[in-house]
Amino acid sequence: MTDSAKLIEVLGNVKDAIDANAEYLTDLDAAIGDSDHGINLARGFRKVAEDLPAMAGKDIGAILKKTGMDLVSTVGGSSGPLYGTAFMKAGASAAGKSEINTEDFLNMFSAAIGGVKMRGKSEEGEKTMLDAMGPALRAAEEAAAAGKSAKEMLEAAAEAAAEGAAFTKTIIATKGRAAYLGERSLGHVDPGAASFAVIMKTVAESY
Ligand code: ADP
Numbered sequence: 001m002t003d004s005a006k007l008i009e010v011l012g013n014v015k016d017a018i019d020a021n022a023e024y025l026t027d028l029d030a031a032i033g034d035s036d037h038g039i040n041l042a043r044g045f046r047k048v049a050e051d052l053p054a055m056a057g058k059d060i061g062a063i064l065k066k067t068g069m070d071l072v073s074t075v076g077g078s079s080g081p082l083y084g085t086a087f088m089k090a091g092a093s094a095a096g097k098s099e100i101n102t103e104d105f106l107n108m109f110s111a112a113i114g115g116v117k118m119r120g121k122s123e124e125g126e127k128t129m130l131d132a133m134g135p136a137l138r139a140a141e142e143a144a145a146a147g148k149s150a151k152e153m154l155e156a157a158a159e160a161a162a163e164g165a166a167f168t169k170t171i172i173a174t175k176g177r178a179a180y181l182g183e184r185s186l187g188h189v190d191p192g193a194a195s196f197a198v199i200m201k202t203v204a205e206s207y
């Protein structure tokens with residue numbers, strides 16, 4: 001499904017997509033947070049992209065681990081440790097591998113979500129990035145079980161992530177900064193769910 005060179009290409013595309021969506025994500029955070037989510041993530045992925053050339057020839061686990069460490073060290077705000085942990089857990093799941101197949105991808109994605117839940121002490125349904133990630137993983141698992149191609153699997157995941165992000169509009173935040181707003185968080189898309197939908201769409205479009 002993916003080798004190290006392809007992963008480096010995909011991460012470069014993610015950096016471009018986050019840059020292009022930085023204002024949109026920050027605007028979402030302005031409504032129910034502190035107006036920094038897009039700025040935070042753009043800073044993080046710029047550092048990730050800077051370090052990509054030196055990652056050529058490294059295995060997938062090492063590249064994802066470095067990506068996670070870059071995000072933890074450069075993204076201010078709670079999304080840094082959360083996304084950072086997600087990438088590091090995905091990397092640990094792919095340790096030593098220069099190529100991954102669909103099954104590896106599903107295991108990595110599942111490990112990433114487990115990392116966010118552990119780090120964030122959170123679950124789905126609390127109006128966070130998990131509400132885009134969980135549905136995306138389940139859609140990917142279903143597509144893989146139905147024998148779909150890697151591209152179809154990623155497209156199904158991207159669609160589910162977008163739907164999950166839209167769904168966050170209908171629920172009250174109980175985790176993160178938006179939880180302080182209680183019912184006033186209703187009617188707004190969660191910035192982290194939206195950024196994950198951007199990332200997943202970019203990954204799917206890279207295939
Ligand atoms: P901060 O809230 O510190 O300003 P960001 O604005 O960069 O950080 O990121 C906010 C996003 O982080 C939220 O929209 C949400 O998706 C995610 N988030 C915050 N807390 C948690 C948590 N405990 N578990 C999962 N995701 C969380």
Ligand code: MG
Pocket residue numbers: 029033034035036037077177
């Ligand atoms: Mg914020």
